[in-house]
Amino acid sequence: MSKRSGVVHHQRQHSDNFFDAATTTTASSSSNGRWLQSAGLQYLHSNGAGGSSQDFGYYGGSGGGQASRMYRGLQRGLTGGNDFLNDPSTLLVNSRSSSQRKDGDESLSEYSPGLLDLHSFDTELLSEMPTSGISDGPSMFNSGQARSFDDTEPYMRNNEQADRARAPVDNLLLKSFAPDNAKASSVAKIKVVVRKRPLNKKELAKNEEDIIETHANTLTVHETKLKVDLTEYVEKHEFVFDAVLNEEVSNDYVYGETVEPIVPIIFQKTKATCFAYGQTGSGKTYTMKPLPLKASRDILRLMNHTYRNQGFQLFFSFFEIYGGKLFDLLSDRKKLCMREDGKQQVCIVGLTEYKVSDVEMIKELIERGNAARSTGTTGANEESSRSHAILQLAVKRSADGSESKPARVVGKLSFIDLAGSERGADTTDNDKQTRMEGAEINKSLLALKECIRALDNDQGHIPFRGSKLTEVLRDSFMGNSRTVMISCISPSSGSCEHTLNTLRYADRVKSLSKGGNLKKDILGTSFNLKESTTVPLSAIAANASDFEDEMSNSWPDQNGDDYEVSEEFYEEKTVLVQPKKNNGRLEPSSLPTLADNKFQKPNSQSKWMDMQKPAANNPHVEDHLDALLQEEEDLVNAHRKQVEDAMNIVREEMDLLVEADQPGNQLDDYMSRLNTILIQKAAGIRQLQIRLTNFQKRLKEHNVLVSSGY
Ligand SMILES: Nc1ncnc2c1ncn2[C@@H]1O[C@H](COP(=O)(O)OP(=O)(O)OP(=O)(O)O)[C@@H](O)[C@H]1O
Numbered sequence: 001m002s003k004r005s006g007v008v009h010h011q012r013q014h015s016d017n018f019f020d021a022a023t024t025t026t027a028s029s030s031s032n033g034r035w036l037q038s039a040g041l042q043y044l045h046s047n048g049a050g051g052s053s054q055d056f057g058y059y060g061g062s063g064g065g066q067a068s069r070m071y072r073g074l075q076r077g078l079t080g081g082n083d084f085l086n087d088p089s090t091l092l093v094n095s096r097s098s099s100q101r102k103d104g105d106e107s108l109s110e111y112s113p114g115l116l117d118l119h120s121f122d123t124e125l126l127s128e129m130p131t132s133g134i135s136d137g138p139s140m141f142n143s144g145q146a147r148s149f150d151d152t153e154p155y156m157r158n159n160e161q162a163d164r165a166r167a168p169v170d171n172l173l174l175k176s177f178a179p180d181n182a183k184a185s186s187v188a189k190i191k192v193v194v195r196k197r198p199l200n201k202k203e204l205a206k207n208e209e210d211i212i213e214t215h216a217n218t219l220t221v222h223e224t225k226l227k228v229d230l231t232e233y234v235e236k237h238e239f240v241f242d243a244v245l246n247e248e249v250s251n252d253y254v255y256g257e258t259v260e261p262i263v264p265i266i267f268q269k270t271k272a273t274c275f276a277y278g279q280t281g282s283g284k285t286y287t288m289k290p291l292p293l294k295a296s297r298d299i300l301r302l303m304n305h306t307y308r309n310q311g312f313q314l315f316f317s318f319f320e321i322y323g324g325k326l327f328d329l330l331s332d333r334k335k336l337c338m339r340e341d342g343k344q345q346v347c348i349v350g351l352t353e354y355k356v357s358d359v360e361m362i363k364e365l366i367e368r369g370n371a372a373r374s375t376g377t378t379g380a381n382e383e384s385s386r387s388h389a390i391l392q393l394a395v396k397r398s399a400d401g402s403e404s405k406p407a408r409v410v411g412k413l414s415f416i417d418l419a420g421s422e423r424g425a426d427t428t429d430n431d432k433q434t435r436m437e438g439a440e441i442n443k444s445l446l447a448l449k450e451c452i453r454a455l456d457n458d459q460g461h462i463p464f465r466g467s468k469l470t471e472v473l474r475d476s477f478m479g480n481s482r483t484v485m486i487s488c489i490s491p492s493s494g495s496c497e498h499t500l501n502t503l504r505y506a507d508r509v510k511s512l513s514k515g516g517n518l519k520k521d522i523l524g525t526s527f528n529l530k531e532s533t534t535v536p537l538s539a540i541a542a543n544a545s546d547f548e549d550e551m552s553n554s555w556p557d558q559n560g561d562d563y564e565v566s567e568e569f570y571e572e573k574t575v576l577v578q579p580k581k582n583n584g585r586l587e588p589s590s591l592p593t594l595a596d597n598k599f600q601k602p603n604s605q606s607k608w609m610d611m612q613k614p615a616a617n618n619p620h621v622e623d624h625l626d627a628l629l630q631e632e633e634d635l636v637n638a639h640r641k642q643v644e645d646a647m648n649i650v651r652e653e654m655d656l657l658v659e660a661d662q663p664g665n666q667l668d669d670y671m672s673r674l675n676t677i678l679i680q681k682a683a684g685i686r687q688l689q690i691r692l693t694n695f696q697k698r699l700k701e702h703n704v705l706v707s708s709g710y
Pocket residue numbers: 013014015016055056057058155196197198247278279280281282283284285286287381384385418419420488
């Protein structure tokens with residue numbers, strides 16, 4: 001378990017006020033400087049340096065009790081709030097306000113804002129177009145041009161990830177920029193990455209410990225708990241993700257792990273979404289802010305080199321979803337509305353879209369959008385953590401590549417800085433607006449998860465209508481899409497509950513996504529261990545394959561009942577040890593369960609295989625009896641576990657259902673999903689019943705043998 005090294009070091013790490021604005025536009029300017037610094041683009045900031053250290057903890061009002069608060073909120077029922085959640089009824093057309101014209105248009109006039117309306121916003125992808133090979137632009141990655149966006153990040157230390165981060169990121173670019181379809185398909189459809197931030201001042205002052213241990217792509221949470229006799233013990237929760245980034249990695253490295261590989265495939269008719277998830281103050285904004293600029297830089301490089309003279313254009317838009325409503329961050333927070341066109345394509349009517357051609361323009365637009373976001377109302381931070389900010393980079397091209405014809409979307413990259421995940425628990429707040437915000441955030445986070453799961457399962461139906469957020473992202477979920485989820489976590493013991501919730505959300509996004517490769521997941525890196533304090537990680541791969549064999553070999557059709565093992569059963573049996581809920585609080589299950597048993601499979605399997613032989617052929621009746629008793633115990637445990645799991649899932653899904661039970665929501669999706677889960681669970685339970693029946697038969701045979709004096 002790593003610990004922080006001290007205050008001096010910490011101050012370096014956590015000075016988030018990187019630039020003290022020396023000009024009159026202090027608020028936005030200073031925040032802009034900060035994000036530029038965090039993006040490693042401080043040289044683009046015109047103000048001088050300086051910077052006071054600032055505490056960045058926001059835990060005052062949000063500590064602990066999410067599950068219980070959420071549960072209480074559910075019990076109260078979430079009613080009302082129609083006004084808050086309703087769409088604006090008026091259809092807005094794009095018109096930039098006078099204030100915008102005054103302060104922004106001059107500098108941006110050359111950006112040729114493309115004004116979106118129902119007719120011009122065509123999200124249909126172009127048909128395949130000829131592209132030149134990577135060799136067209138070899139100069140773009142030569143060492144002279146290699147940028148160092150993260151030069152000033154103080155977090156790099158001498159560890160494996162830091163070393164990897166120092167490795168030329170351009171190598172990655174070179175690898176990933178080969179524009180062939182094989183490369184495109186090699187980019188995972190969903191990638192789940194966890195980023196741990198350093199402890200902050202407040203946490204250090206409170207002597208909170210770093211409870212997160214990372215190693216390669218595994219992460220362990222050390223949760224301190226109390227026994228009944230009030231003695232402390234530590235429970236370990238281990239998770240495996242596609243990548244785990246510790247507190248020492250730079251934003252440049254994060255970019256290389258997450259967005260960089262998908263940039264080239266934007267030119268190949270792909271819509272990609274990158275979003276950050278996590279509690280308030282866990283580093284979502286810090287992580288997300290630099291990414292669009294870095295991505296734009298690479299997109300522009302591709303446009304100007306690899307795809308030179310092919311008529312590609314880059315468009316930029318930036319808006320916010322707050323309380324279920326859309327606001328244009330590039331147009332004085334103008335309220336936007338969403339409509340479906342005749343082809344059921346979602347259009348954001350009136351959204352200002354800028355055609356951009358260099359990084360400076362994009363930087364300016366991002367600054368403008370961020371300023372609009374954070375200064376929209378009072379309590380800037382509060383609001384920003386209660387809204388989802390969506391920045392979109394769309395690569396367009398006209399059918400013949402000429403600029404005279406209307407450009408149509410080829411690919412799109414959406415960056416979403418989500419509202420703090422624990423905000424969804426604000427449903428017991430006295431203030432109605434806060435409650436409604438919490439409900440809306442909950443609803444959208446749930447809907448997002450559902451969409452990603454459906455997407456990875458290649459389900460025909462994606463429940464994007466579950467929330468404004470997913471509706472807006474509808475076209476990003478359709479067709480050839482990629483999703484990168486960055487889960488941000490705090491390392492501190494005080495945030496343990498929120499951290500576990502974040503990791504469980506990420507875990508569900510990843511481990512419940514089948515994508516036709518469940519077995520691969522079990523055998524490979526996506527195998528997520530939850531609450532598995534007794535199981536060594538090294539046991540996974542070896543035993544997973546044993547278990548796979550068992551699944552295919554050891555369920556003879558003794559009743560002539562050709563029963564197909566449901567995938568869900570398979571999954572539950574091998575992967576999940578569900579956290580249990582007790583009065584609304586999530587509690588990890590610490591009892592040995594089937595998931596623990598599965599790691600003893602080599603033994604139990606051989607016993608089981610022995611059981612297949614007729615008892616009369618077995619001379620060791622005593623051994624046989626022991627084996628039978630052992631088997632009985634296993635079966636009873638497995639049966640109990642199945643029922644418990646089913647109950648947990650029902651409880652969990654019911655919670656979500658109550659959350660979703662808001663006027664205007666689509667409950668059908670949730671109901672049908674719950675139904676499917678229950679049917680699959682029932683199939684699993686029935687399978688066990690068959691095994692129990694078989695077992696009873698053999699027990700009878702055994703008794704006959706014993707009583708006949710064999
Ligand atoms: N990896 C990191 N290294 C150093 N500082 C970090 C890191 N992650 C976050 N921080 C700092 O932590 C503070 C909170 O981070 P940030 O604002 O990104 O949180 P957030 O999750 O976006 O919160 P909210 O949901 O309220 O918007 C900031 O001061 C930021 O600079």
